[in-house]
Amino acid sequence: MENQTLISLVAPADGQLLTLDKVSDPVFSQGLMGQGLAIEPTSGEIVAPVDGTVTLVSETKHAFGIKTKDGADILVHLGIDTVELEGKPFKVNIKQGDIVNAGEAVVSMDLAAIKAAGKETTVILAITNSNDILQNLMVTGSEQVVEAGDTVAVAAIKTAEKVALKPPRTGGKYDQLATNIIENVGGVENINSLIHCITRLRFYLKDSSKVNDKIIENMDGVISVAKAGGQYQVVIGQAVVDVYDAVIAQIGPQFSNDDATAEAVDQTANKVHGFWPNVKRGASNFIGVLTASMIPIIGILAGSGILKGILAALTGFKVLSTTSGTYVILNAVGDATFYFLPVVLGFTAAKKLGSDPIVLAIVGGILIYPQIITLAGKASTASTNFLGIPTTLISYTSSVFPIIVAAWLGKYVEKFLKKVIPTYVKSVFVPILEALVLSLVVIIGVGPIITVLSKGLSNGLVSIYNFSPTLSGLVLGGVYQTMVIFGLHWGLIPIVINDIATNGHSYINSILSITMVAQGGAVLAVFLKTKDKKLKEMSLAAAVSAFCGVTEPALYGVNLKYKRVFVVASIASALGGALTGFLRVDNYALSGALIGFPAFITPGVGIGSNFYGYLISHYGTLLIAVVLVYFFGFTDKMLAKKADPMNINNVSLA
Incomplete structure (x- = not known):
């Protein structure tokens, strides 16, 4: 039986x-800060959750x-x-070094002022070294109303003896990586101290010229390296x-600094300031949810x-009839x-955003309900x-944005309904009312x-085409995706x-067809350039799909995920759209991309100038x-930016 302390x-x-997964901040809800819990406060008086030293x-x-x-x-994050x-x-009643007891008043927060500023007041508690010392965290029933000072969780902590029993080099999962990193930052003798943030090791070195950047960057388990704020940073994820x-464990605890590490973690979790950075973060979060x-x-x-592309080609060459049973089944x-x-998407987006996945899947079903689709047509x-x-009904089949909006709103609608509907009928009325409201x-x-x-x-785009096909191709080609x-x-x-x-x-x-080829070409370039096996596999499949006329895998699997790829692809x-407009390329069937080439053969004429165009x-x-x-839109270093969600390259810690 393992030694532990409760x-x-x-x-x-x-x-x-x-529970933490209900928190709207992904840094905490995804467990990046460790295991824990949260309180939706009704009072601004905050107490210490444990006995210990500040x-x-x-x-x-x-x-x-x-x-x-x-x-x-223990980290307590207010709002x-x-x-x-x-x-x-x-208003803070404590300072670093103070000894506090569980239940002791330590901070007062003005809930009204926080809400007036448009911020959420959620109080979050996280055990930031969960991976190191936590064996288990048992939280009492979620969504119950509690009072400050009530016991709400019990943490099973590994004893000091248990931790000490682990020797530094026993073939552990990260021991060899740690050894390799130490050797290539110049050895123990070149290290002054080491801290970490949410995704990076941050070394303070004596002589940065002794570091082997290329070797470290190409290690399995290392995403990239960076130098900033007097630190040598190794991005791990x-x-x-x-x-x-x-x-x-290998260089010794004298090289660690718990206070500086806690400050680095806190700063990287709250790095974004100002209007435009927040707009950028909001757009990034939206794209993150989409992908x-x-x-x-x-x-x-x-x-x-x-x-679908193969079927388009078979019907284009009259191999299959669109009325045949074979076509109907394969098309389905x-x-x-x-x-x-x-x-x-209702189901997957709800899981990402903290809404009820089943309810959001039902909302998606409502949007494509046959009678609504028929009326909208x-x-x-x-x-x-x-x-x-x-209201005006539209067809939501194959749509993405509307259900994402519903999934985002779902969490707030559900929270409101649970507050106003009596407990004994919540299970019946909350789901159906939530589905109704969101729909x-x-x-x-x-x-x-x-x-x-x-x-x-x-x-507007049709008017531009009537004025100038070339200009229309330039604009439509750039904005259609x-x-x-x-x-x-x-x-x-x-x-x-x-x-x-x-x-x-x-x-x-014809111009819309070009946009599919461009997105496919972009993701093909990623396939050709990346060394990441999973990205290669996804990129090749997405490229083939785009050349068959379906760009969703390219868009959401790769191009939007690495935003510059999408921007360069749109350029x-x-x-390509401008060239298509200039050549006045015509399309004779509802098909396109590379697989749909029969749709560009002029009926009654055959292969001629239009097909060459x-x-x-x-x-x-x-x-x-x-x-x-290939040359301007993608590099494998972009993989580091995605795996390093805070992307902090300029934090300076004394």
């Missing part, structure tokens, strides 16, 4: 007890740390993004605490896209993932009302907005369908996209 954690505030009081007063006699490092309030809502412990929600289904999306297999995308029935509120928000709010914006954009992300492309689809139905061709669809797409524009775009992204 320590009790008391509630740091009055309020509702929550090791940290943040300059902005929004966080403090306590170390117990058993070695547990979310409250570092930006510069300490104004807080989520395993940073384990690697840090392995290094300290994270898509990742579980990227494989089947890519496979479905390839199958290829198309189902896209048709039911809101259902699948006819101009005469698309305009309707709900309890007298006018109405999308159908009555998001849908009409998307309709107005997409129609306006579509009309961005329109796809936000669901604004639906206004163009009826125009393309109408053109082909009434005129037998569509110049606009290539704009150039297709070859020049499409394969020219492919070449442009591959070259631009």
Whole structure:
């Protein structure tokens, strides 16, 4: 039986007890700061959750740390993004070095002032050295109302004897990596001290010229290296605490600095300040949710896209009829993932954002309910009302943005409903009311907005084409895939369908086809350049899918994830679109990309100038996209930025 010590954690505030995964800050909800719990406070009086010594009081007063006699490092974080309030809502009664007892009042926070500033008041408790000393954390029932000082959790801590029994070099998972890092930073004799933040080892070295950058950067387990603030930083990612412990075990505890480490962790968790940095972070978070929600289904999306491309080619060459049973069944297999995308995304996005996955999957089902899709498909029935509120129905099949909005709102709607609905009927009424509210928000709010914006954009783009096909290709080629992300492309689809139905061709669809090739070319460049095996596999499948006319795997699996790839791909797409417009390439069927080449053969004429224009524009775009992204859009160092979520390169700690 393992040796362990049990320590009790008391509630740091009055309020509702929550599990960490319910916290809206991903740094805590994803466990990057360690295991713990949270309180949605009803009072601003904060007490110490454990007996121990105060090791940290943040300059902005929004966080403090306590170390117990058993070695547990407890971080209490007051509110979310409250570092930006510069300490104004807080009154602190403790300082570093003070001895405190569990239940002792230590901080007062002004809940009203925090809410007035647009911040959340959630009080978060995390055991920051969980990976090192925590064997188990048992939290009492979540969502119950507790009072400050109530025991809410028991932590099983490894005893000092147990930790000491682990020798530094016994073939542990990170021991060899630690040894290699130590040797290549110049050995123990070149190290002054070592701390870490959320994702990086931060060495203070005597002579940085003794470091072997290339060797360290290419080690398995190391993402990249950086030099900043007098530190040599080795980016590890989520395993940073384990690697840090392995290094300290080998060089000795005299090289560690717990206080500086706690401050580094706190600063990296709250680095973003100011309006534009927050806008940038918000956009980054949105893209992060999009890509994270898509990742579980990227494989089947890519496979479905390839199958749809093969079917398009077979029907284009008249090998298969669209009315045959073979085609219908194969098309169902290829198309189902896209048709039911809101259902699948409702589930995956809810898990990412902390909403109820089942409820959000139902919301996705409501959005693509057959009768709604049928009504939305006819101009005469698309305009309707709900309890007298006018709205315009649109088709949400294959859509992404609306269900992401619903998943984001779901957590707040659910929290509100649970507060106002009696406990004994919550299980029945909360899910259905949440589904109702979220569906109405999308159908009555998001849908009409998307309709107005997409129609306006579509009309504007058609006007530009009538004025100058080259300029139209440049603009439409550059913005179309961005329109796809936000669901604004639906206004163009009826125009393309109408053109082909009434005129037998569509110049606009030729430009849309180019955007697929550009995204595929971009992800092909990533495949050619990256050394990461998983990224290579995903990139190749996504490229083939895009060349078959389905860009979702490329967009959400790679290009948006590494934002510069998407930007450079859009530039290539704009150039390819301009070339397509200049050559006046025409499209004769609702198909495109590289697999859809039969749609560019002029009926009754055969292969001629239009088809040659297709070859020049499409394969020219492919070449442009591959070259631009290969040389300017992607490097494996971007993998480090994704795995290092705070991306802090300039933190200076005394």
